[in-house]
Amino acid sequence: MIIIGERINGMFTDIKNAISNEDPAAVQEWAKKQKEGGARYLDINVGPGSANPKEAMKFLIEATQEVSDLPLCLDSTNYDVIEEGLKVCKNPAMINSVPAEPDKMDRVFSLAKEFDAEVIGLAKNQEGIPKDAESRMALAMELVATADAYGISADMLYIDPLVLPCNVAQDHGPEVFETLRQIKLVSDPPPKTVVGLSNISQGGIKNRELVNRTFAVMAMANGLDAAIADADDEELIAAVATARIILNMDIYCDSYIDVFKQQ
Amino acid sequence: MIIIGERINGMFTDIKNAISNEDPAAVQEWAKKQKEGGARYLDINVGPGSANPKEAMKFLIEATQEVSDLPLCLDSTNYDVIEEGLKVCKNPAMINSVPAEPDKMDRVFSLAKEFDAEVIGLAKNQEGIPKDAESRMALAMELVATADAYGISADMLYIDPLVLPCNVAQDHGPEVFETLRQIKLVSDPPPKTVVGLSNISQGGIKNRELVNRTFAVMAMANGLDAAIADADDEELIAAVATARIILNMDIYCDSYIDVFKQQ
Numbered sequence: 001m002i003i004i005g006e007r008i009n010g011m012f013t014d015i016k017n018a019i020s021n022e023d024p025a026a027v028q029e030w031a032k033k034q035k036e037g038g039a040r041y042l043d044i045n046v047g048p049g050s051a052n053p054k055e056a057m058k059f060l061i062e063a064t065q066e067v068s069d070l071p072l073c074l075d076s077t078n079y080d081v082i083e084e085g086l087k088v089c090k091n092p093a094m095i096n097s098v099p100a101e102p103d104k105m106d107r108v109f110s111l112a113k114e115f116d117a118e119v120i121g122l123a124k125n126q127e128g129i130p131k132d133a134e135s136r137m138a139l140a141m142e143l144v145a146t147a148d149a150y151g152i153s154a155d156m157l158y159i160d161p162l163v164l165p166c167n168v169a170q171d172h173g174p175e176v177f178e179t180l181r182q183i184k185l186v187s188d189p190p191p192k193t194v195v196g197l198s199n200i201s202q203g204g205i206k207n208r209e210l211v212n213r214t215f216a217v218m219a220m221a222n223g224l225d226a227a228i229a230d231a232d233d234e235e236l237i238a239a240v241a242t243a244r245i246i247l248n249m250d251i252y253c254d255s256y257i258d259v260f261k262q263q
Numbered sequence: 264m265i266i267i268g269e270r271i272n273g274m275f276t277d278i279k280n281a282i283s284n285e286d287p288a289a290v291q292e293w294a295k296k297q298k299e300g301g302a303r304y305l306d307i308n309v310g311p312g313s314a315n316p317k318e319a320m321k322f323l324i325e326a327t328q329e330v331s332d333l334p335l336c337l338d339s340t341n342y343d344v345i346e347e348g349l350k351v352c353k354n355p356a357m358i359n360s361v362p363a364e365p366d367k368m369d370r371v372f373s374l375a376k377e378f379d380a381e382v383i384g385l386a387k388n389q390e391g392i393p394k395d396a397e398s399r400m401a402l403a404m405e406l407v408a409t410a411d412a413y414g415i416s417a418d419m420l421y422i423d424p425l426v427l428p429c430n431v432a433q434d435h436g437p438e439v440f441e442t443l444r445q446i447k448l449v450s451d452p453p454p455k456t457v458v459g460l461s462n463i464s465q466g467g468i469k470n471r472e473l474v475n476r477t478f479a480v481m482a483m484a485n486g487l488d489a490a491i492a493d494a495d496d497e498e499l500i501a502a503v504a505t506a507r508i509i510l511n512m513d514i515y516c517d518s519y520i521d522v523f524k525q526q
Contacts, residue, residue: 166508166509166515167515170508170511170514170515171511173509173510173511174510174511177484200509205515206517206518206519207501207505207520210501210502210505211505211508211509214480214502214505214506214509215509217477217480217481217484218480218481218483218484218506218509218510219484220481221440221480221481221482221484221485222484222485238470238473239473239477242470242473242474242477243477243481245429245433245474246429246436246463246474246477246478246481247436247437247481248433248434248436248437251433252429252430252433252468254469255469256469257470
């Protein structure tokens, strides 16, 4: 599993202020810190309530690219903002995200094709997030089939089965794991999988970090490829590095946690 | 997953001394401490080099039973020692363990039938521990079929796929997970599954506790039912309790870790 660092997001005060003041310092600090923590992509999100989200997106991307070569994951529900961002990305990016809704898939897959971008596809549609794995899979198949129609290979897609907080939707947990496994069977090459890790522990759950890292390695045991997560959470990174050793994805050495961060 | 507390074992000096001096204090302290930590069975092992292992086994069992009602897991490769132990167990016990070898299965399953005991069956035979899941499964099937011939239901069997240290046999990890999943498909009711948790981190691996608890919850995500483990490792117990919440096995409440310990 790879980490998509979540921290360059305008919902955090330091990033919000960086945008307002056009001061790249905090953005660049987090770009470097997340890479050192083990992130392999950086999520870029202007946050809520931005007066000019297109300009904010460009600012965050350009600030980040001055100090980092990591690929970026452009995170917005406003596809005009995504498009502006894609125009200034130096490297192929990831679009975060699109639900299994025809008009949105049309827009996002067209952009993905034009900019050679990967896409996070969400297992939900106008009716919301289904509970059982079968219904999540139906939406995943719709995303894969539609992407294919736009000439986008399944391995450019990251399917997010959508994780809900374990105190309000506890019965979703096993369904998410089952979905992660089934997704690997739908095509060759199969789609990749991703989750927004902190969703499992939102809404006042105790031991948030413990819940996050436990869920992360359990999902890895079911084939999870990526997580949008806190690359500054050292215990999470240690757990993920350990799970990669156990899954025989990286070769064991005594300093395997440091090696994972530096890869 | 339930914890079978590993600590009443003559390989530890305090238990070895307890046996030599016929002093039950250390044994009884660990019996109580492991239950408080979250153990649901207590493993009983006289350890290596005991002058009179049958008497030692009886001593450990009787000392434990004076302070604990938990079921016991009698741990020896000497089946005469197991038999002596079964005679003094107040409650149905678990026999730990038998490999898929005809003469040993004959002896152990006969004892299990006589004493209404559960049995840990090991996925190995005279030729050793196989690497791939298919070969482990062939041995698991042999254990299930032989138990059945002795009138022992599959759900009285705990199959141990056998875990090896992840620094010397890294490629076994994914095979063990695959075996855990496949075991659930061989019969209805299916056999249960168990691992000796600390085996994953033997032989000088760094971060032993981290490796143990990461492996534990990943195995739980593949259906693991039980682990012989250190019930005094609070971070392991917290991780296991958290994985049970994520798997919807226990209902979330803010004090779920304490609730797990007290169940």
